Amino acid sequence: EAQVTQNPRYLITVTGKKLTVTCSQNMNHEYMSWYRQDPGLGLRQIYYSMNVEVTDKGDVPEGYKVSRKEKRNFPLILESPSPNQTSLYFCASSSLQGANEKLFFGSGTQLSVL
């Protein structure tokens, strides 16, 4: 089954404690992306990757890191989380071979930073 697997589903942590949210896709997609979603603000792109070792900043990259060492995996790293990073996070992937290609989303990670 084609899917984007994102873990964990829920995460509660404290300020400054490094954490990683994992994202893996089994569709051999080149494009992967991280979004955060806050009430009234829609989906805001954090980072994206067009292929292995190719990453770029989205609209709200501050406080986040990513890596793309393998095509299937695109982890999101918060090295020193702060309360303003409390949010719902989504990973997504697509082939983006053409303009009609849709995004496949993970199930989301609800992060609370205390």
Next chain:
Amino acid sequence: QKEVEQNSGPLSVPEGAIASLNCTYSDRGSQSFFWYRQYSGKSPELIMFIYSNGDKEDGRFTAQLNKASQYVSLLIRDSQPSDSATYLCAVSASGGSYIPTFGRGTSLIVHP
């Protein structure tokens, strides 16, 4: 900065009515337009996409595109309470990357 604008709502319609959701975009070269439905706390799921001017129908859903006016809409006929969700408009980028830009979404409430 490419922009996609949606009225945040909420849009409240009675059961059985037509719900009309609208979206405008700034990138005149955009080729494809997507509507995703998102239930609270869940991930977005694609319900329609359109790339040609005019209407595209799929069951109770109709997407309408007017590239000259840079306007795309989603009509939901015979609205049901299960249609209550946030609807996200996404527009693929021009220039070959196709990376989508999302609007903030419109909250739809269908009341019995």
